[in-house]
Amino acid sequence: xxxxxxxxxxxxxxxxxxxxxxxxxxxxxxxxxxxxxxxxxxxxxxxxxxxxxxxxxxxxxxxxxxxxxxxxxxxxxxxxxxxxxxxxxxxxxxxxxxxxxxxxxxxxxxxxxxxxxxxxxxxxxxxxxxxxxxxxxxxxxxxxxxxxxxxxxxxxxxxxxxxxxxxxxxxxxxxxxxxxxxxxxxxxxxxxxxxxxxxxxxxxxxxxxxxxxxxxxxxxxxxxxxxxxxxxxxxxxxxxxxxxxxxxxxxxxxxxxxxxxxxxxxxxxxxxxxxx
Numbered sequence: 001x002x003x004x005x006x007x008x009x010x011x012x013x014x015x016x017x018x019x020x021x022x023x024x025x026x027x028x029x030x031x032x033x034x035x036x037x038x039x040x041x042x043x044x045x046x047x048x049x050x051x052x053x054x055x056x057x058x059x060x061x062x063x064x065x066x067x068x069x070x071x072x073x074x075x076x077x078x079x080x081x082x083x084x085x086x087x088x089x090x091x092x093x094x095x096x097x098x099x100x101x102x103x104x105x106x107x108x109x110x111x112x113x114x115x116x117x118x119x120x121x122x123x124x125x126x127x128x129x130x131x132x133x134x135x136x137x138x139x140x141x142x143x144x145x146x147x148x149x150x151x152x153x154x155x156x157x158x159x160x161x162x163x164x165x166x167x168x169x170x171x172x173x174x175x176x177x178x179x180x181x182x183x184x185x186x187x188x189x190x191x192x193x194x195x196x197x198x199x200x201x202x203x204x205x206x207x208x209x210x211x212x213x214x215x216x217x218x219x220x221x222x223x224x225x226x227x228x229x230x231x232x233x234x235x236x237x238x239x240x241x242x243x244x245x246x247x248x249x250x251x252x253x254x255x256x257x258x259x260x261x262x263x264x265x266x267x268x269x270x271x272x273x274x275x276x
Contacts, residue, residue, distance in 0.1 A: 008230045017032065042153075073147070076143075175201070226252055253274075
């Protein structure tokens with residue numbers, strides 16, 4: 001099992017991004033915002049995103065948090081050392097983007113899907129990991145021929161290098177499905193509910209960090225603080241894709257995290273990441 005991975009710097013935000021197709025006002029520029037209701041939508045079930053960086057960037061993963069991809073969807077990423085190159089430095093080939101993506105609580109044909117569901121626990125996380133490479137351009141092919149919506153929709157593009165600690169997170173990490181709905185009783189005594197948005201929260205502990213890991217994590221905590229999101233995967237490239245899907249979160253730290261020194265040259269912390 002691979003150790004957890006955190007992308008704390010989203011290099012995609014510095015790119016010039018284009019798409020092979022887009023639908024009306026749902027433009028590809030929406031992939032660079034952290035508002036879930038602002039989405040890019042293709043005009044069909046396959047599309048190519050092209051991201052050009054201002055200078056070479058080290059990239060080891062691409063993720064599409066809050067998308068409508070089905071369990072049959074695939075991603076393919078090609079990276080180019082120079083933006084003008086026609087031959088890629090690497091080609092991942094086609095990889096399942098979110099295998100075994102569950103339908104969750106949604107009833108197909110009855111409940112709103114896609115962007116209308118992203119604030120209420122809907123949507124999947126498409127992702128692909130690959131050997132870190134310095135590139136100036138990425139081409140991301142998305143294919144989801146069986147998508148019942150007839151188009152591809154995504155709220156965010158994440159691309160960057162990840163940090164992975166030498167010692168993995170402790171057993172006992174938890175993922176919580178938060179629900180902001182509130183119950184109340186009417187005059188007839190019935191229990192009714194004001195439906196609120198839903199989100200996930202991932203909590204974990206690292207109690208055996210080495211000095212280099214402590215230094216890197218402190219840099220992440222200082223640099224991102226509570227305002228800049230991170231993409232975290234507790235079980236990256238797991239043999240159980242549903243386990244990986246459930247334990248991926250693109251979110252922010254709700255509170256400051258303390259780093260302690262329980263042993264000589266061993267450091268400890270507990271962090272929580274709350275979905276945006």
